[in-house]
Amino acid sequence: MIGWHGTQGDFDSFDETYFGSDENRSPNGRLGVWIFLREGLATGIGARVLEVEVDVTEERILRVPNARMLRDHHEANRSDDPHAWFDALRAQMRADGYQAIVVRERDGNDMMAVVLDLDCITRVTDLSAVPGPR
Secondary structure, three states: OEEEEEEOOOOOOOOHHHOOOOOOOOHHHHHOEEEEOOOOHHHHOOOEEEEEEEOOOHHHEEEEEHHHHHHHHHHHHHOOOHHHHHHHHHHHHHHOOOOEEEEEOOOOOEEEEEEOOHHHEEEEEEHHHOOOOO
């Protein structure tokens, strides 16, 4: 799976201690590395776009409708600690053997994914350092 991660941060690898640490983002960032599955969408998130290659098998992907992600977001926000709520959800998904979540939009297309298992990331390329249009 190839995806694109937009960021304002200056890093070249992912570290789960920073998941959900951006004050301007949703606490569901605690789930893992969010990537767009359509090139070009990540540019709206940050000045830097990282192309992320993920080696994950189909049976290790949890496919969920966008509506479920929205329900989870609202439920977490009603909890005492939304970050802890998403930490617990990520831990449960990992315990169940999932390595990634793919979010299916209402039109049936997969637009975003969340990489739960950082060991599945095989390559990160900073596209802002690569000449050419994006």
